Amino acid sequence: MSELAVAAFAAEAGSHVPDTPRTSRFDAFLRRFDERAYRARLAGLGLRFVGRSDGGFPPLLRAIHDPPPGLFLRGPAAVELLSRAAVAIVGARACSPYGAEVARLLGRELAAAGLVVVSGLARGVDGAAHRGALDAGGSTVAVLGCGIDRDYPAAHAGLAREIGEHGLVVSEYAPGVEPAPWRFPARNRLIAGLARVTVVVEARERSGALITADLALEEGREVMACPGEITSALSAGTNALLRLGATPLARVEDVLEAFGLEPAVSAPPEIGTRARRVLERLADAPAGIDELARATGLSAAELAGALTELELAGLAAGSDGIYRARHPSLGR
């Protein structure tokens, strides 16, 4: 009795089937299911399947209370990638520029430290985390909430391709399964299940990322949350997590320490005195040019130059007219 048959049956029935169903419909399906032909078709699409009972199946994921019958894989990387120490980075799709930056920074730093970055390929925080891991040349895993052959959202097709080249795209759903709203919470249990630590970067009060965090807590995994402004709706979810006892994430090192890893040290880049003055002011809070002009006494032209210097050094970034200091290791 094959786990692949269960997965294929779930796809045909359009339902969520974590265990072997005891129905006549499944029995009928099993009688006409040709596993060899199905695997050949998968191989033709450049896909693989690893069953729950197979040796390569990640033990952490097998340990959750409702593991999938198996995982479909896209990408050349070995299945063992899924068993390596992994961190999940999740958060709002409509995140702020700050959230996107934190996600990218975390993705980059944690991947550089040797962790596998797991996320859901969604817009916003998910995409930024994947992107960060790719920036660092690290490994990243995207868990889909639709059939393994689909790129959802379509805007991230390019990102999915890159992940497929350097990491793995995985899904419990067979090719041809359409994305549906209820599949995404189910997908989130895989994200939480694959990772030892789940980091929530930005989340509204009712956010899919909080589902992931809940699932991680249920499985006894560590959950970390980035503190945010108490006035921002985008921080309501993460701040609520902190109130409930999640570990505050104030530095990248906090995550590394949870894994018992040492952070890599890098020398700060050299910048001019004018730029330093601006950076000191930006370290307090993000600001627009006019505000900086008043605080530093520099002219609009001088400030523009200083900010470009900081941007080139990777020490500040501007978005929608507001500049903020950024972690130097984020790169451009």
Next chain:
Amino acid sequence: MLARALTHALVGLEPRRVEVEAHLQLGVPAFAIVGLADRACQEAKERVRSGIASSELDWPQRRITVNLAPAALRKEGSGFDLPIALAVLAASRQLPADALDRHASIGELALDGRIRPVGGVLAVAEGARAAGLARILCAAESTPEAALAGIDPVPVRHLAEVAAYLRGEREPPPYEPPPNGRPAREPPDLADVRGQERARRALELAAAGGHNLLLAGPPGTGKTMLARRLPGILPPLGEAEAIEVTRIHSVAGLLRPESPLVTEPPFRAPHHTASAPAVVGGGPGPRPGEASLAHHGVLLLDELAEFARPALEALRQPLEDGVISVARAGGQAQFPARFQLVGTMNLCPCGARGDPAAECSCSAQRLARFRDKLSRALLDRFDLVVAVPRPRARELAGAPGEPSAAVRPRVAAARARLRREPVRLTREADELLARAVERLPLSGRGRARVARVAQTAAALAGAERANAEHVAEALSYRAPSELVTR
């Protein structure tokens, strides 16, 4: 009995010589106009008949045929009224036959014989001068405009006056050029803008270097207010430029008789519902669009992302070449359109983005659609992209900003310096630019644009060469990555 009057038809801005032939023959009294005359031109029949009768001249009871030659060229508008009337009068021996040889004429007839001004007199007068004619008969209101062409204008108010002049019975009053009045209204002053130091600086750079400028920010931050103050810090037009602009505005019928020569850079701000032909020009006999009316001036596209995509894409050709070619069945017309483009836009459809006090409610798809409106190619044409954040209440209560009159001399000096010789980049500036191209998402066109802005910054500072500081400033005006990358 045949007589001939001369005038010019316009294809776009280009005058084409038209001979208005009138032929009288015996037969049932009738009046026909042939030679591809449009509707307004066909209606000349009624105006000419009444105008002649009202001038105590005789309407010939003959079979009258008027031919506008060359017959294959489309003739538009009411400016042919006067030459048609003169040709009919000459054909019926009410005017000396040779009187019309050295005169061009243009004007619309009122039913009482008065002569009304029409658009395009400058271009027609230029055609007449090029054709070697000595004088042009036109409405008194049009004479200052005709005089700009360097031809002797004969200001006439009434058809009877024209007839008397052509018979040699009286000379019309000699033409006296009117003092060129001040512009209709003073452009708004920069002193009204409080705070917004960065946007003011960008405006000054745009004025000095003729750069295209995009102001992006939440609603109510003064983007439009800033944009409308750009013309006020631009230097007046040069002589040749003024004639070019006047010619276009004359064809569009926008000239004001009290100051016929447009000496200030024009400012055009079409509404965002404008169609592509309205923006770049068009129509059966092509007419200049907003982009041409903004020639040597400023074209403001307020709420850039609300414009129809075809209208925006149509601007790419003039932004590149400074010329718009409109091809129509009636012929191809070239309109000059070397304007400075200023755009304003919100950062997202709901407008809350970039405003710390508001929460953006746009979905990712909606935001992507909004940004897709602005093609990369169009965005690439903006040398200066400035985010305009919401000013603090403190700033709004502060002292008025620097007035336009203080900025104008700096702009003029920088323009003169840039015209004199090219400002070169120092070696450090070149190196910084090369480093930036590596680190930032900057296209080849983007690099050239940054260099140009750096040169303008240097010229404004009175520096001989553009140094690294100028390049660093110029780099800060590049399009933000969230607008460029999708």
